[in-house]
Amino acid sequence: MLHSMTGFGSARLDTEQYCISVEIRSLNSKSMDLSVRTPKFLSDKEYEIRNMVQKALVRGKVSVTVEFTKNRTQKARNTINKDLLKAYYTELSEVADKLAADKGELFRLALHMPEVLQQEEQEDENADEDWSQVQPLIQEALQGVNSFRANEGKALTTEIMSYIDRIRILLAEVDKHDPVRVESIRTRIRGHIAEISSSEHFDQNRFEQEMIYYMEKLDIAEEKVRLVNHLHYFTETVFLPEPTGKKLGFISQEIGREINTIGSKANDATIQHHVVEMKEELEKIKEQINNIL
CATH class of the missing domain: 1.20.120 (Four Helix Bundle (Hemerythrin (Met), subunit A))
Known part of the structure; x- marks a missing residue:
């Protein structure tokens, strides 16, 4: 039975930490004309992705797009500068003693002083683990393209x-x-x-x-x-x-x-x-x- 070279397939995975989406589009071409766009942490997997697509689709003008988005709560983490917090708290406590003021809110005030809370971007330390999630999504999208074809x-x-x-x-x-x-x-x-x-x-x-x-x-x-x-x-x-x-x-x-x-x-x-x-x-x-x- 004939298969068209025109096709589309997609797959998506949503977790509490991140969202992965894959889209594959195919048009007619005399040979395999493949373009791949992936996140930076998957750059070393492009050769493997190309082999997967070539084997599954054989021929066509094919574009593969992989998007990896971390949830807002996972994009950065807060760290506390303990030395700076201690210094702020000590200074505020001394002032409170001199003024005979209530010290009940001193910790909260010290915690929100400049540069006490610092945001650090999380590194992609689990690239291999992420790839294990991406790979089956690419296969699913390829199956979608072939079904469309x-x-x-x-x-x-x-x-x-x-x-x-x-x-x-x-x-x-x-x-x-x-x-x-x-x-x-x-x-x-x-x-x-x-x-x-x-x-x-x-x-x-x-x-x-x-x-x-x-x-x-x-x-x-x-x-x-x-x-x-x-x-x-x-x-x-x-x-x-x-x-x-x-x-x-x-x-x-x-x-x-x-x-x-x-x-x-x-x-x-x-x-x-x-x-x-x-x-x-x-x-x-x-x-x-x-x-x-």
Whole structure:
């Protein structure tokens, strides 16, 4: 079954300490075109992330975004400058004694004096532990992308096979009309023979050789057979389990070559009309193949 190269997948983990979110987007591309954006503490994991994406998605223009956000209560921690607190408290206590004031609020006042409470940013000391949380989220997002691609691929399969079926119908019309075309050519040839056979310069052997060449040049039987085979091969390839986008592109080129040859050799207005319609269907197929994995 076909898979689209267009896809989206995401995963998220929320804890009391932090939030991790992963988003992966994919568009069509001739090869793997991958961009990765991660927090600084995961910079040494980029190679591993790239391998995971390459293995899972194979081809496409892919962007991976990993965001790691600590909760506000976890971003910084308060520390107490004990020496400075003690100095403030002693000084405030001495002043209170001199003024005979109540000392009940002195500790609270000292605690909120300048530079007693200091904030220290927490270091990412557990990068390996964080990575163990990020890795399954990336896998989950990749599975989401592939599910998206598979669903898109089902629609593409239905659409492309409708174009292939239309080409088959048109080819059947060509095959149906071909005897009429051949008989028309024979009638014209008989008329020409009647005109030139009376000439004293008429060479029967040369004439027969040229007629054989002429008839072979107009014969489209082989092209019709090859086109049928290409259409059958295309259909078989569509339903293979592995990625087949590039192979289908090559087969569509062969289909186009046979259609063009039928058009150029037929020398018939009705068949030319069917050929034009087949080319239109083939162009629709080629447009969709550009987005097939």
